[in-house]
Amino acid sequence: MRRFALVLGLVALTSAPAAAQGRKIRVDGIRALAFGPLLAGAPAKVVRTDPARSGQFDITAQNNDLVILSFSLPTSMSGPAGTSLPLTFSGSDAGFSQVQSIGDQVAFDPRQAYVATMGQQGVSSIFLGGTATPAFNQPPGVYTATITLTVMYP
Amino acid sequence: MKRAPALLLLLFLPRLLAAQGVLIAPTSIFMDSRTRTATVLLVNPNDQAVEVTLSTTYGYAVTDSTGRFQPWFTDTPDSTAPNAAPWVRIFPRRASLEPRAQQVVRLLISPPAGLADGEYWARLVVLAKGGQLQVSAPADSNTVSIGLPMQVRTILPLLYRNGKVQTGAEMDRLSAATEGDSLVVRARISRIGNAALLATARGTLTDTAGVLRAHFSLPVSVYAPIEPRFSVPLDSLPRGPYVLRMEVTPGRTDLPVEALLPFRVARDSLALQVP
Numbered sequence A: 001m002r003r004f005a006l007v008l009g010l011v012a013l014t015s016a017p018a019a020a021q022g023r024k025i026r027v028d029g030i031r032a033l034a035f036g037p038l039l040a041g042a043p044a045k046v047v048r049t050d051p052a053r054s055g056q057f058d059i060t061a062q063n064n065d066l067v068i069l070s071f072s073l074p075t076s077m078s079g080p081a082g083t084s085l086p087l088t089f090s091g092s093d094a095g096f097s098q099v100q101s102i103g104d105q106v107a108f109d110p111r112q113a114y115v116a117t118m119g120q121q122g123v124s125s126i127f128l129g130g131t132a133t134p135a136f137n138q139p140p141g142v143y144t145a146t147i148t149l150t151v152m153y154p
Numbered sequence B: 001m002k003r004a005p006a007l008l009l010l011l012f013l014p015r016l017l018a019a020q021g022v023l024i025a026p027t028s029i030f031m032d033s034r035t036r037t038a039t040v041l042l043v044n045p046n047d048q049a050v051e052v053t054l055s056t057t058y059g060y061a062v063t064d065s066t067g068r069f070q071p072w073f074t075d076t077p078d079s080t081a082p083n084a085a086p087w088v089r090i091f092p093r094r095a096s097l098e099p100r101a102q103q104v105v106r107l108l109i110s111p112p113a114g115l116a117d118g119e120y121w122a123r124l125v126v127l128a129k130g131g132q133l134q135v136s137a138p139a140d141s142n143t144v145s146i147g148l149p150m151q152v153r154t155i156l157p158l159l160y161r162n163g164k165v166q167t168g169a170e171m172d173r174l175s176a177a178t179e180g181d182s183l184v185v186r187a188r189i190s191r192i193g194n195a196a197l198l199a200t201a202r203g204t205l206t207d208t209a210g211v212l213r214a215h216f217s218l219p220v221s222v223y224a225p226i227e228p229r230f231s232v233p234l235d236s237l238p239r240g241p242y243v244l245r246m247e248v249t250p251g252r253t254d255l256p257v258e259a260l261l262p263f264r265v266a267r268d269s270l271a272l273q274v275p
Helices: A002-014 B003-012
Strands: A023-030 A044-046 A057-059 A064-072 A076-078 A083-086 A094-097 A106-107 A114-117 A123-128 A130-133 A140-144 A146-151 B016-020 B023-025 B029-032 B037-045 B050-063 B071-076 B088-091 B096-098 B104-110 B116-131 B144-147 B151-163 B169-181 B183-194 B197-207 B212-222 B229-233 B238-249 B265-275
Touching: A002 B116, A023 A146, A023 B029, A044 A114, A057 B088, A057 B151, A064 B071, A076 A140, A114 B183, A123 B088, A130 B003, B003 B183, B016 B151, B029 B104, B037 B096, B037 B116, B050 B151, B088 B116, B096 B104, B169 B238, B169 B265, B183 B197, B183 B212, B183 B238, B197 B229
Parallel strands: A140 B144, A146 B151, B029 B151
Antiparallel strands: A023 A057, A023 B016, A023 B023, A044 A130, A057 A123, A064 A114, A064 A146, A076 A083, A083 A130, A094 A106, A094 A123, B023 B037, B037 B104, B050 B071, B050 B096, B050 B116, B088 B104, B116 B151, B169 B183, B183 B229, B197 B212, B197 B238, B238 B265
């Protein structure tokens, strides 16, 4: 049934009004950047090549399409009773892989825009690492912040 | 009890997001004064519902001092800017897309009366948020845990053409310099006329025998003057004299042919020495 629905969706895509036809893009958040439980006073770093804990987005578009990637990155996370926990990103904490391979990335600075060219397969991945730095007296609890990836067609 | 460590481990494994995001088509939107409407199709191909919010803004890609592209946006553009963002109405502006569902979004543009001929620009912003990210529960009351949900914003060009529109290309400041293991070529590309320059920039490097040694190509959308960089690996270029030729030509493989405006090819060249 699910497959039938998907086929229907694809048929609808191809029979959409003329203006809606043409190239398409799909950007998926695949895996959230995950630090696991932290110890107060002990910085925790996740590298972009970590296959389990790095953040991952996938982009599906036409092969060789050029897109401009940029992140909106939080500098801290909000926790219980208005407390915060610093979060930092360094100049090589992001990586782009034309072939969706965590072992085949081109590093880039997630604090700056990056121009990416889609690979021949039309599916590419972006990986993200970062560092969380809890204070020695960091109150326990759950800390959250949102990471936004912007994909812009020039 | 033997399962307890494994359960604890599972608890702290990073949570896979049920993939969140939408498929959007088309990736460039062209409207004109005859139709004043366009449609965008959103499809949620995933197993998780997605909240989608659409809006418009004004901006385009620019190049920084090193020639790298970066987005430039403003909600308060100069009054002379060809800003179409306030004229675009979106139906619906928000949608909740169930798994495998789709939504046709209609765009209607209502420009002011007496608008001068020309092309006016906006950007369609599609913000997609998946379901709430599950945050690992603290193992005990002394644990600090983190949840970093991700969202995706896709920004597409929207061009509204009113009356007679024309564009043209100008190129100057062609230069080449070695940077590390690359030859970096730069040129300033400007548009003339009353529409954006949607073009392809191409370059070739030929040796003294006329043999093509390297080439590059890049689709460029010129709203304001840009000075992009093109890198050619030096290991593909034996030492010696070369001629660099660059041109900005009509034609883009990523845009519908009927949306492209004709213009005269802009060319420039220079002689250089690869050390």
